[in-house]
Amino acid sequence: MWSVKLVVQVKLLPSPEQATALAATLHACNAAANRVSARAYEHKVFSRARLQKLRYAELKAAGLSAQPALHVIRKTADAYTTLHALIGDGLLGPEGSKRRRKATSKPIAFRPDAAHPFDDRCLSWRYDARTVSIWTTAGRLQGICFTGKPSHLKTLAEHRKGETDLVLRDGTWFLYATCEIAEAEQYEPADWIGVDRGIENLATTSDGDNHQGQALKRYRRAQARRRAGLQAKKAAGSRSAARRLAKRKQRETRHATGENHKISKQIVADAQRTGRGIAVERLDGIRDRVRLKRHQRATLSSWPFHQLGSFLHYKARRAGVPFLEVDAHYTSQTCPSPWCGHVSRKNRPTRGQFSCVACGLAGLADDIAAVNVRQRARTAWAFVTMPDPDPKPSGRDRGDAPPARQPAAMGSATRRDHRASKLGRSRPRR
Template identity: 40%
Template sequence: MSLLSVRCRLIPGASTAEKLSRTVNRFANACNYALQVARRENAWNKFALQRLVYRELRERFGLSANLAIRAIARVGKRKGHRAGGFKATSVDYDRRILSVDVEAEVVSLSTVDGRVKVPMRIAGYQRHLLRSARGIQGGQLVRGRDSWYVHLWCEYDDPPTLDPQGFLGVDLGIVNIATDSDGEAYSGSHLNSVRHRQRRLRKKLQKKGTKGAKRRLKKLSGKEKRFANHTNHTVSKRIVGKAQRTGRGIAIENLEGIRNRVRLRKPQRSTLHSWSFFDLGQKLRYKAERAGVPLVQVDARNTSRTCPACGHCEKLNRVSQARFVCRSCGLVGNADHFAAVNISVRGWGAVNRPYSGEASRVSLHGSVPESPRL
């Protein structure tokens, strides 16, 4: 079984919106109170914390039994976070306090003022996902700046996983968001230009500091994030679709901790820290799972310094960001493409398949074009 979150916009009336707002506020206050108790008593186990705060959450904050349990469960996931609390932005629901009528486009939610039915706006793609779901396990009520949303947690049967005839290697980067082992580059130039423009505009408005500038900053908030999210959805959909059509799995780099490992000059740090490789990896993972495409992570070390033809590994092979020149056999080509080819080969080892030259030639056929030699 797999879970997928489907977001739908809510259209509450004025009185219903007030009930939802009170529920979100009290839920956040209850979570923060339970968090204080958990820290003081070092009680992060859900059942131990429930014995300490359940009655107080019911009586002091007016939560129903299920909402109190959801608040305690959310606090239990916060273990290890030393600072910070919960903002009044969302409420968790299980299937007992949330139900959906897809045909009537109505969701029923439990609030601190009783049960309410709220009209929803369901687009065509969301309707398809909801109708094909095995069931809805719960959801999350989310308060936006000027709107309300419900994220429905839908359960699906896992599709049959294909037996891959090779792996499509994917090299993640900043100049190019991704480059696959077939040589196709998914450019990040437009996304990077948007980020640079937003960064300059924020700096200018923050320096100005007027009320109008602050209103403008508030309006711009989240715009860059939404654009990057859309770009990652588009890129991941294309990669998974290609792998599914060609009967291959997907191999990606394990980049965990890369921000701590890499040393960069100051002008490059903001670019690295705005690089949403984790979000792209998550989207690739769940889209591949939904399509029955195997996805594996491989060691990222030296993938861009190793020659895919002779295996020679040397730092000087990478002569620039885009250019690769092997110091041993003289192979010349695009560095990101060759890195993706190496990732593709490592994908076989990640699934415990015997590696052989024949298997490599089949899975990487056409990946390394004839290149000029030095």
Template identity: 50%
Template sequence: MKIVVPVKLLPSPDAAQALRDELAGCNAGANYVSEVAFVNGTMREYALRKLVYAELRERGIKSAAAQQLIRRVVDAYATLRANIRAGNLGKKDSKARAKAESKPVVFRKDAAQAYDHRNMGWDIDVQTVAITTMSGRLRGIPFVCSPQQLKTLAQYRKGEADLLCKDGTWYLYATCDVPEADQCEPAGFIGVDLGIVNIATASSGYQAAGRKLNQYRKRQLGLRKKLQKKGTKSAKRLLKKQRRKESRRAKDINHCISKAIVTEAERTARGISLEELKGIRERVRLRKPQRVALHSWAFAQLGDFIAYKARRAGVPLVYVDPAYSSKECAECGHIDRFNRIDQARFICRGCGVVAHADRNASRVLARRGQAVWDAGRKSHVPATRPQV
């Protein structure tokens, strides 16, 4: 299983300037390669390399970096073609698709650049890296990370690392190939119901309330509107400082929630049953205030965090159809739209059971997860002996 470990670089002013020049030069080279590929219709790496490699080397880009940015351009066009085939840019006569097909792919001046063992080296013991740039080899650049991240880097680092600058801070995103734990045979499943009022409700009893976070997001939205309306230099400076602050907080909360759920599943030797929420924004019709809340929260990120943590811990994970899970009784299976009295209360019209609505839905999802697992489980019946 491949995971990404981010580490923060602490370069000197001269080294930081060299890194900025490196990113700017590589991305300018990538735009040149993209234009050549678009004009000539050459989207294969080997054929494209013949056309642009010499020019990239004349621009001062090192050999390994030149080959990596050519591969990046080829991957970008492959992604564009895949999005067009999937209809993500609209139908054939749509403006978005016509705009994407009418010009070359463009790379930002500060877009990330990949490095591997040919143009980068790690010294884990002293926590430094060496990076080859257009200005030469930069050695002894210190980096900082948590002890757990350092241990993961030392044991499982493999492949490329992406150099990136965010708001003046330099990062390396290193790829690590972490072995997956062997899956256990689950003694039941924990259903996880995702929502806005309660971010996650597990059938095991765990519940992550969203009230505090929703209040924080509402304050941040009001602050952004006020600063954007003001438009002064100090307001713009504060907006820049607040940039990505809300997403970082949501990411941290998602990590905490996913860790709690997976830890409980591992402790009790149970699997996890998650809702399949792909396309929820297109399926669900909501009022405008609800739309803001739905589109702001990173449900997919929380699901991804639970999935990769479960794989590392060897916890079985299944995805189930969430249709009518909020209206189905976990005790008798009766489905009625009047079962859900309001956001928090559930009263079954069939058997009369009273329960918390999200807790009932999580139990329904747990039962569906067990059914999915049983349907795909291998038979453990011993083979019959041949007749003599």
């Protein structure tokens, strides 16, 4: 049985004495992580096992208990694993670039109040009393109250599994708990909803729904103006402008996350109600491929398009809605007519309009792209669910009747994605 991992946030309500102990614990754990990070960087030792062998005794001598010491080591090793993965994927630039040199020229450092993980040995929950018991450097604290949304508290009580992060944000304490929820049984889709994600229109479906709206456009323009004003003041040396910029960034991030949640929730609900699946474009490397005008670059970088796809994916898995990613190439340049299918840049006379030069079909470019995504999902799903050839002899040489071909099992998600990724790349006609 597959499961979906969610992170549930609850707010802690510690007393002043408890808050002081929690802050001292974060400072001690992050200071220890900085020492481990410095030694790891110095000796080029980054694996959990080797770091534990080298630094565990020192952390114990510094006053940390066994499990917190192990969490400090794992936290440091995971940070270096993430850094090396970013370098390997080229996300920090080529070798010798300024950004990459900055990331690799010194040990990874942790803020004094950075989040720290706790497992069930260090943190226990009492859901009925809504309190937690947590290890600190001053001893174990009992009866710290917590609160949250009713739906979050229900999910927490029924599905919590794994580690919990202690987080201090803007003077408020939170616990981020990991929950594992079993996927709903996936049904056979009657059809597909194609979803085209874009810069001007965040999401356009093959049903003709456009998830953007003038209000959101106005919000993004207003935030850009305010951000530009604060950046100018920051460049002039204003510290208050720097603080306001940081708070504004957090506010914009929360707003974008909320909008993506609303959009993905509505699309998944429509698909579940009509018995259809959801198909989106695979946008890997989109920032490196697309050519944008200057005023569009900030929009591409400021809005989390990948987050929208992630929300669609996990919400679909929870609801049992089939989900596919298809090739994104030429979806807005391909004529969706089954009698045409012409592919050409000339089919896009403007950014927002589509007009096929071969058959004359016209419409909004985002709507056309969503229809093409839906068509590619139909093809990919038919290929994924087609019966596999029987590798055994049919028995005809022995005079036996050939065995009936059995439909192949759906297979793992990796197998489905691999099959689907081989499909649907349209190429321009010459």
